[in-house]
Amino acid sequence: MKRQLGVSVYPDHSDVAKDKAYLKKASECGFTRIFMSMLEVTEGKEVVKAKFQDLISYAKELGFETILDVAPTIFDELQISYDDMTFFHEVGADGIRLDVGFDGNKEAMLTFNPFGLAVELNMSNDVAYLDNILTYQANKPFLYGCHNFYPQEGTALPYDFFESCSIRFKKEGLRTAAFVSSQVGTVGPWDVNDGLPTLEAHRHLAVDVAAKHLFATGLIDDVVIGNAYASDEELEAMGALNRYQTELTIEFVPEVNEVEKAIVLNEQHFRRGDITHQVVRSTEVRKKYKHEENTPHNHTEEFQVGDVVIGNDTFGKYKNELQIVLEPHTDNRKNKVGQVTEAERILLPFIKPWTKFKFTEK
Structure with a gap:
C-alpha cells in the first residue's frame, strides 16, 4: 500500500x-x-x-x-x-x-x-x-x-x-x-x-x-x-x-576516509538473514570493495550502540564489511566511521533480517 x-x-x-x-x-x-x-x-x-x-x-x-x-x-x-x-x-x-x-x-x-x-x-x-x-x-x-x-x-x-x-x-x-x-x-x-x-x-x-x-x-x-x-x-x-525504507542519519568521525564514506553513503544495504545480537551486518559491500585499502583508525575504543563500523585492512575477508553496533564491544579489526544520530537509534530495533536500509549524512 x-x-x-x-x-x-x-x-x-x-x-x-x-x-x-x-x-x-x-x-x-x-x-x-x-x-x-x-x-x-x-x-x-x-x-x-x-x-x-x-x-x-x-x-x-x-x-x-x-x-x-x-x-x-x-x-x-x-x-x-x-x-x-x-x-x-x-x-x-x-x-x-x-x-x-x-x-x-x-x-x-x-x-x-x-x-x-x-x-x-x-x-x-x-x-x-x-x-x-x-x-x-x-x-x-x-x-x-x-x-x-x-x-x-x-x-x-x-x-x-x-x-x-x-x-x-x-x-x-x-x-x-x-x-x-x-x-x-x-x-x-x-x-x-x-x-x-x-x-x-x-x-x-x-x-x-x-x-x-x-x-x-x-x-x-x-x-x-x-x-x-x-x-x-x-x-x-x-x-x-x-x-x-529506513534511511539512518550518520555523523561521521573526522578520520573517516573516502572509501568508508562511499561504502556508507553510496550503497544499498540490507541486514544478513542469519542475524546476530551484537551488530547489524551489511556484508555484500565487502565484496565490491575487497581490493580497496582501509588502514586502521578509531579502532581501539569500545564501540557503543549506534556506532557504524567498517572492517579495516587487518580483518581478512571481512575487510570493508559494514556493521551497526547493537551491543557494546571492542574489536581493533574494525574502524569506527561514525554514529547514527541519537534520536534515530529508536529505529535500530526495526532493522530485521533482510531489512533494506540506507544512510544519509548529517
Whole structure:
C-alpha cells in the first residue's frame, strides 16, 4: 500500500487564509492527506458548510484527500444524521473519522454510503471493535483506521500497546494512520496542547524522525502531523524522507576516509538473514570493495550502540564489511566511521533480517 504524509487543520480555531497557505506549502512538499477537525463547530449548518466547502475545495485543487473528524455532538449541532452522508459529500470530504463507535452494524452500513466516502475508525483501542464491524460484512476498501492523538503530556500511547492495536487493523489489510507532533505548532482542537502525537515517545521528537519510526514499524501507511502549523523546515524534512525504507542519519568521525564514506553513503544495504545480537551486518559491500585499502583508525575504543563500523585492512575477508553496533564491544579489526544520530537509534530495533536500509549524512 502506498504511503502518504498528512497535515491537520482546525477551521474553527484558525484563519482560512493561513490554512490555505499551509496546505499549499504542504502540497509542495509532497503531502496528500488532510485531517480536518469538525469537533468544535458552533456556527450553524449553513455557515459551517460554506466554510468547510471553501477549504476542502481548495485542498482538492492541490490534490489532497480530506478526512473529517466527527463526533455525535456535531450531528445534533448541524441537524444531520449518520444515516445520510449527503452533508459530508456536499462539503467535498473524502471520508469521515468516527471519534466514537457504534454497534458494528452501523459502521458496516456506513461503508456502503452512495457517495463512496471512507469511514475511518479509531485504532487506539486494543479490543475486538474492528472484528465486530467486519462480521457485519463491511465494505473493506472504504474502511480505514486512524489512531488518536493526545494533547496532554504523558498521556499518549506506549509502543507495545500501539503495536497491539495496529496489528488488529494491519492484518486485515486496512489503510492505517497515526499522528506525529510538530515542535512549533500551537493549534489543536482543545485548550491544552502539549503537542499532538499518537506515541508518547514522539512528543518531543522531530517530526521526520517520528515519521521514520512509524513507517519502520510496517504498521502505519499514513503519517499525519497532528498540530498546526508545522514549520516550513518540518514540512520539508518530512517531505524529503524515504517512506519505503529506513534511511539512518550518520555523523561521521573526522578520520573517516573516502572509501568508508562511499561504502556508507553510496550503497544499498540490507541486514544478513542469519542475524546476530551484537551488530547489524551489511556484508555484500565487502565484496565490491575487497581490493580497496582501509588502514586502521578509531579502532581501539569500545564501540557503543549506534556506532557504524567498517572492517579495516587487518580483518581478512571481512575487510570493508559494514556493521551497526547493537551491543557494546571492542574489536581493533574494525574502524569506527561514525554514529547514527541519537534520536534515530529508536529505529535500530526495526532493522530485521533482510531489512533494506540506507544512510544519509548529517
